Amino acid sequence: MSTGPLLTIWHSRTGTNEQLAQAAHQAAGADSRLLRAEEVEPEDLLAAGGYLFCCPENLASMSGEMKEMFDRCYYPVLGKIEGRPYATVIAAGSDGEGAQRQIDRIATGWRLKRVTDRWIVNTEAQEAEAILAPKTVEPEALDRARDLGTALAEGIAQGIF
Numbered sequence: 001m002s003t004g005p006l007l008t009i010w011h012s013r014t015g016t017n018e019q020l021a022q023a024a025h026q027a028a029g030a031d032s033r034l035l036r037a038e039e040v041e042p043e044d045l046l047a048a049g050g051y052l053f054c055c056p057e058n059l060a061s062m063s064g065e066m067k068e069m070f071d072r073c074y075y076p077v078l079g080k081i082e083g084r085p086y087a088t089v090i091a092a093g094s095d096g097e098g099a100q101r102q103i104d105r106i107a108t109g110w111r112l113k114r115v116t117d118r119w120i121v122n123t124e125a126q127e128a129e130a131i132l133a134p135k136t137v138e139p140e141a142l143d144r145a146r147d148l149g150t151a152l153a154e155g156i157a158q159g160i161f
Contacts, residue, residue: 005031006153007048009040011055011065016091016121019137021054024089024149032153037069042076049156050085051112052148057092057099066099070106082111085161087152089119089145091135096120115161116148 006028010021025034035044037055045051055066088103090096100118107114121141137145155161 004049008052011037016135017054020145023142023145027146027149028153037065054089060098062099085115086112087116
């Protein structure tokens with residue numbers, strides 16, 4: 001059973017995942033934690049009761065910073081976080097499936113339990129200028145992120161997951 005708070009881990013270059021991660025974190029309550037992927041250490045994962053991974057898809061893969069976080073933390077927590085809940089938010093210019101598969105595969109190795117449907121936010125950015133441009137997330141998506149943060153935090157706190 002999970003006992004620690006929700007940990008939201010994010011990486012973003014153009015703002016989409018940062019905005020979504022912040023919305024989820026704010027709704028999750030004061031005990032939740034929000035860390036940029038580059039800041040996460042194994043101890044952070046061990047102290048958390050569950051995880052929200054917010055990651056962009058870059059070139060059909062999860063972002064390098066998110067991958068580095070998993071590389072750095074994978075073995076130190078292997079076998080120590082099994083059964084904890086997780087969810088994902090992937091921002092992509094097209095389908096986001098590559099990044100989603102990578103995170104799900106890592107979560108399977110850690111024996112985490114997916115507790116929500118996969119969520120891919122499609123920005124439909126296809127040209128270099130649009131891909132690199134700062135993004136503003138639609139209010140409906142921010143509301144969904146808040147609902148996700150609330151649900152994850154409550155599920156962890158109540159021992160539902």
